[in-house]
Amino acid sequence: MNVAETVFIDNVPTTETDASPPSVTEQKADEADHVLDTMQTQDFPPPSTAKDQFQEELVIKPLHSGDIYASFQFRTQWDTDFLLGSKVSHYRLFPKSLGQVISKFSVRELHISFTQGYWRTMQWGQPFLPSPPGAELWVWFQDTVTDVDLAWKELTNVLSGIFCASLNFIDSTNTVQPSASFKPLGVGNVTDQRFLRYAVLPREIVCTENLTPWKKLLPCGSKAGLAVLMKSEKLFHSSFHSQALHIRPVCKCKSTSWELRQTLNVVFDLHTSGQGKREWSLFKMFSRTLTEACPLASSSKVYVDITDNPQGELFELSPATPLVSQAVVLGDGRTYSVYDLTDHATFGQTHSLNVLLRWRAAESGEMLRPLLHGERYVAGYGLQTGEIHTLVYNNHPYRAFPVLLLDTVPWYLRLYIHTLTVTSKGRDNKPSYIHYQPSKDRLQPHLLEMLIQLPPNSVTEVTVQFERALLKWTEYTPDPNHGFYVGSSVISALVPSVVAMDTNNTQERPLFSSFFPCKEESTYFMRIYTEPLLVNLPTPDFSMPYNVICLTCTVVAVGYGSLYNLLTRTFQVEEPSQGLAKRLANIIRRLRGVPLLT
């Protein structure tokens, strides 16, 4: 990231005191101060007159199955207005490529995630920020945009160049406009869903080429701070890897400011990364230790979840830290040990921090059962019809709550909506709201949104039958026998909380607990994704044209050729050739002029 360059250019006029014009503003002088501060590599946070700030966090949460969950959160917050007035041209911490995208396409909110693997809710609990397998992109445009579809198409192409992903495959066949889900996560009053677009590419592969540009958007790049831990060889050797980017306007006192959050969630498996031994450390997970905080960050912290370990009887955490923080996360009060990287004492004598968790007891207690859980699968046999089953579990013993189920099914699975049934506990459960948009062949997918009230301690099953379409032969992918993916269902819910949630949105809280805005104390908002489906469509044998041509030509050649020969061939009698002695005798006789032998 060429942050140093831009800062330096700003600095040039101010060093020459006689050449500097008198109209240099106060803000410029402050920025020059920041330059001097950072160039002297002090680790104080920038003065409060700075208009943008950067925070980074790493949360480490040991899971009950022996795996470990690490979540990086980077937040850049900038008090500026991209969309009104003059063009923004001085970028400091906020990446310029994203700023230009926001102003050019009049984007109000942008959420994009790339995920490899599927989050196993029943074994791992709930993630801080959920994401479906593959690539997911949803965008709220400003109400000044006249042609939302055109802006969406151009935006997906630009993002595919920025993130080296095939997002240009997002077109009208996999884009939907949800009518009730995906309300904006930032501040604002506009909720006209015409300006919302949602698309998911379940087949999208995530690899180092997506991580590289993502890391380059961070102010310190991957050179300082928590981002040095992001080594691709370790990050992709995991059960679950998800990197996401969220841009939204947030509340900051009297004005709005823009927030860019970059999150990276990874779950390391006990057996593949941990070699079966229940001992985790930063070095074992990432093959690196931390040596310094990002100099541009105002706060840089590592949180370790010690809620299940109040007296240290389950695992031992070293190096010891006196800082402890409590937060309400996902409806549960958790306790965290905090390592503050902006404090030099954290790094100790060796100038490196390697957080080590060593398990003492083999047994770990009972995991808090997740209150909401979803599953999805395809039933049926053959290549003509099938049935999609979606199961939503409400594990709360006595509270019922509503969920909003969003299903996007590609056009080549023709859904029979008259067979849609929603049953809970064996009885019919009529949704209080259904929005269905039928598909058009090769133009748009099915969109089904339902608001269902889940009874307490129950399983709700949503089934719908479908028929598989036969595609045109040019529409098949180069490997059609792999199957075709159907994107995950999205289940948005207001889940009752065990502990009172904090509704004060302006207070300083750890980043991982403050993503979804909280309106009420007794419930919190959660979004979960089901598995994507893989269905086989009736696939033709692509070698058949070649086979048919060969066979037909052979039949025609053999059949017609033989018939033609029989009809047109004439037969002539041919004398058998004579032996050698007779031929010599004939030659002598010819010379003598005597009649030849026959």
Add this chain to the structure above:
Amino acid sequence: MGTAGVSASCINMASCSSLKILTLLSLFLSPTIVETNNIEAKAGQFFSSGHTNNWAVLVCTSRFWFNYRHVANTLSVYRSVKRLGIPDSHIVLMLADDMACNHRNPKPATVFSHKNMELNVYGDDVEVDYRGYEVTVENFLRVLTGRLPPSTPRSKRLLSDDRSNILIYLTGHGGNGFLKFQDSEEISNVELADAFEQMWTKRRYNELLFIIDTCQGASMYERFYSPNIMALASSQVGEDSLSHQPDLAIGVHLMDRYTFYLLEFLEDIHPSSTTNMKDLFKVCPKSQCVSTPGHRTDLFLRDPGSVLITDFFGSVRKVEITTDTINLTAPMVHLEDTRPVRELRTEIQTYMDQLPVAEIIHQVKHTHTTNDNNRCLSPDFNPVHTSGLTPPPKHQVVAFLVADWCCLLPTSGC
């Protein structure tokens, strides 16, 4: 020459004397003439290649895990080209399948070129421009000729001009006159030759180096007819290019022989080396490669012996050092923020309710009136009238559902 002239035509004294003066003068001048010739030669060598920027288009056309070696081939050329100075913005890398994060890969995020996992050519800083299903014949030809849709990002374009030297590397499965893309389509040598001719007429390259590592690769460059193209292939027509060595841990062949020895050759090149193309032609003789590599230089105007490897594989910029001072314009004046700072907004901005249940249930569907799909709703449709009685909200929802479902009737043509 001067002395011979003196001896041959020294007939009369006057001409002899003038000729003598001439020879003396020429003797004095010749060292200076030689010296200026030296400077000119040096200058000529300095500007010999005529290019100012370098581009590379590296394409792997094979899909499926057992074609791991083709991805490794392309990535090893990518690595060499990056190491010698061509930046990512000037490289168009097309990989038809993902091997590094493939679930069959025992070491994710790595692609190895040497057995025992010695060299990871995938690295930590790779940018793939076209990947997976995007690698098609159409996209490849569009990249070469520049005819891309206007919304294509810059990293996916070949923005070369008439002073660019372009390296094009293709690998995959091929045959006599064609190269297979992703097991479903193919590009023929005629199409490729026409694409290069289009590039020439549109002035999209100064010189082009074409390397192909497939079976019967020499057939792909037989049909070229545009000037300034040099081509190398890993095998002649009728021969197969063979793979190098399998790795038992990964379970597939890691590299093809020609590219393996090409990589070894390129590892010895550094940005200031003066190795020329004649050494490149000698890479992988028949004893190592089993197939006979071929090359074609008849369309190339310069002598291959004078063409440096770094003219194509590296990005050697020509630097001119000057001692003149240049005055920059007056220092930048930071404009005052003339917009009035809007301290208090007229409406208080708050976070939205993420799941407003009551609002959703009573949501009036604007989508119906704007959706041309809905021919069932007449402009004066009123749910009250269809249901026949004053409906409580429950019936309104039912009426909306009826309205929805009437669109699903096959006869309505929605």
